[in-house]
Amino acid sequence: MAYVFTPSQMKTLDENTINCFGIPASILMENAGRGCADFLIKNYPEETKGVIIILHGEGNNSGDGFVLARWLQNYGKQVILLQVQKGEMTEETRHNFKLCKALKIPTFELNKEYDNLDILENVPGVTMIIDAVFGTGFKSKLPSSLKKIFQSVDDNSALKVAIDIPSGLNGATGEGEDAFRADVTLTLHSYKMGFFLREGKIKCGKVYTIPIGIPEHYNDAFFTPAIFIDNKTFRLPERYYYANKSNYGRVFIIGGSYGLLGAAALATRAALRAGAGLVYLISREENKYFYNANPAEFLFIGIPRIEGTLTPDLKLFTTLFKTADSVVIGPGLGFDNYGTYMLEYILRTSTVPTVVDADALRIIAKDPSLQQYLKKPNILLTPHLGEFCTLTDMDMDKLVKDIPTALENYIKKTGAKVLLKSDTTIFSDGKRMFINISGNDGLATGGSGDVLAGIIGSFCGQKMELGEAAINASFIMGKTAEELAKQRYFPSILPTDIIENLFMPLKDESLSSPES
Ligand SMILES: NC(=O)C1=CN([C@@H]2O[C@H](COP(=O)(O)OP(=O)(O)OC[C@H]3O[C@@H](n4cnc5c(N)ncnc54)[C@H](O)[C@@H]3O)[C@@H](O)[C@H]2O)[C@@H](O)CC1
Ligand SMILES: [K+]
DSSP, X not given: OEEEEOHHHHHHHHHHIIIIIOOOHHHHHHHXXXXXXXXXXXXXXXXXXXXXXXXXXXXXXXXXXXHHHHHHHHTTOEEEEEEOOOOXXXXXXXXXXXXXXXXXXXXXXXXXXXXXXXXHHHSTTEEEEEEESXXXXXXXXXXXXXXXXXXXXXXXXXXXXXXXXXXXXXXXXOOOTTXXXXXXXXXXXXXXXXXXXXXXXXXXXXXXXXXXXXXXXXXXXXSOOEEEOOTTTOOOOOOOSSOOGGGGOEEEEEOOBTTBOHHHHHHHHHHHHTTXXXXXXXXXXXXXXXXXXXXXXXXXXXXXXXXXXXXXXXXXXXHHHTTOSEEEEOTTOOSSHHHHHHHHHHHHHOOSOXXXXXXXXXXXXXXXXXXXXXXXXXXXXXXXHHXXXXXXXXXXXXXXXXXXXXXXXXHHHHOOEEEEBSSSEEEEOXXXXXXXXXXXXXXXXXXXXXXXXXXXXXXXXXTOOHHHHHHHHHHHHHHHHHHHHTTSOGGGOOHHHHHHHTTGGGGSGGGSSOOO
């Protein structure tokens, strides 16, 4: 299981490992530094052949850097320590610094004016620059002196390695425009939340985890950590050897205003491709021309308007709706009385997993009385960032500064379950959090959200739990886009390509046997 921790959760884990479990801080630091040294020696033989410069300050991250320096020297490597930030040394850090001095590892200090930055350029044969300045204890903004130093490192052709987290990156929010830009990040124990958000996605390079001795059962002992969905953790709905269509759910897709049936049609086809037993497209009666012209595997149910008004005739729909196993409402639903009336009915009466997407989200944003239904355990909202801003009445600039907190606040306020879609997609219900980063820019096309809603509805119809369905649908859709990008220039990927090639990545051996 790949867990994702915030810096404060990491602190809780470290403290409990030291104070309750009984592994001293000095041993954790030794494990961290030695683990990084062993990893680099094994995986980067060329890059560790020349001079290795370790940039440090005085916190515990720097302590890890000092242990790493000792071990690299022990393995016969040439190491230089370069202090770029002043601070208070902890006992373990100070002790390891002394040991480095005792080993005669060369130590340099940049002067106050930082006009001796050319140390970095003048040392011949540098093949690796390691950042052990700040770790998860970094707060606020990077000092301007460090900005200058990191820019200069950026121009150097040596391999750049960050210990635990690139210095200057906020481990909770991913904010860090001026952070150290690493080619490789050796993160201690587990991923940090900031790796998957904002600048974190470009500052970390390749991320590898280094175990430091925190016991496995501590991971979820003090809080429920976020889980990163990857090739090993993703799941698909179970299929049975002896089964018929009734085992795989009746999925109701409700949407499609007059003349705008495309969104609902995409969700419908996606639900079928994702394995649903039966898919009903519930739309306005005047859309039946579409079904007549495109007879397909789904069933079309037209809900007529009540004479003289824009309100649908729900009586015709209610009996049939009792047979639904899951619902998707919103794609192309429309904002008139018809759409609002249908949405209110579904939110109030549905007892099966219900995915609320697109127009339905905007109706909820306009009509706060509908918020009362969001705490029902079977309701999932699937906004993209723009729709989330509308739901929360928040500026995009403010939202992207700290997405996890904005999400947490909205869930606390409404009790909703949310799949927040962007290049990093997050599911949260206030208790669990799942993170998915699969996919590419080819998904930034109108209609992708409708396809995703259809897949989620389909997975729910196949008895997958709502949160699991949401994140796994997002994962498999992203993987499909990645697979398609091997065959065509990714901006040309269309939502219909995703539908027609869904599950194609399962041919890839690493994905072929998801844990169930
Ligand atoms: N005992 C532990 O808690 C362990 C910690 N470990 C390492 O220690 C790190 C966390 O250690 P710390 O909590 O000491 O924190 P850091 O080493 O990340 O940095 C803390 C230092 O940076 C300074 N600082 C923070 N933000 C700053 C800013 N904007 N400008 C200037 N100075 C700033 C603080 O005043 C403090 O001196 C982890 O990332 C990991 O590398 C590991 O050694 C494993 C065990
Ligand atoms: K670091």
